[in-house]
Amino acid sequence: MKFDGHSFKLDEHKTQGLSPRSVNDYIKTIRTFFRFAIKEAYADDNPFEEVTLITNPESPINILSPDEMRAILNAMDQRPFVEFRDYVALTW
Template identity: 45%
Template sequence: MYENVCKYLDVHGIGRDIRNIDVDLVRKYISWLLKDYVQFKEHKFKPDYSKKKGLSPTTTNDYLKTLRTFFRFLFEENKIDENPYEVVNSVKHTDTEIVVLSVEELKALLDAPDKRSYTGFRDYVLMTLLIDTMTRINEALSLKISDINFSNYTVTVRASIAKNRKAQPL
């Protein structure tokens, strides 16, 4: 996040000095993130089709939240006279509607694996785990036998594999 601010300052010929950051610059930075910033531009393993221009409003707001916190700290420690992020609002966005499978589609999906084969049954079990627990695929694939309590039929997603870094009993 901080490297993006530095990248913006460098691209626009603005010195990397905290005193150069004001409300107007923050608003221009937000506009640059939304319209001109190229995701994964210098990433050598990402294909060109994934290097799109502009960040989503949600990602931009995540960047702003971090910078807002940093500048609040600088202001409270008397390192800066005013916090330029204090008066800048987050980017407004509408949440996209999540399309949910119908009951028939879900049944068809669960009927797809051949439950008589090892791999088909494994896939069926994984699909039911994902549906029943709403875990992320990486969390489900990282589970160990010790995460499963067979006596009370619960699964615990360890903090080390959870996206939010909090253990979740399911």
């Protein structure tokens, strides 16, 4: 159980198993270790060469529509420096 016994983590963060990213990091680390072992003649083959990485489903990114972006830019008063700076940052 991930974060089991951790007093500051919420129950929804306490999940069973590892995230795909953590599993992929372990696979890459072990694969690299075996490559080193082969190079130094400690091992004959790398059993992790054929292991594929786990694909992590990406959540879609919600972007603003052109009308929403225009509304935000038109709402800014560009005379004060702070709002002009924000305007430039959004249009850059």
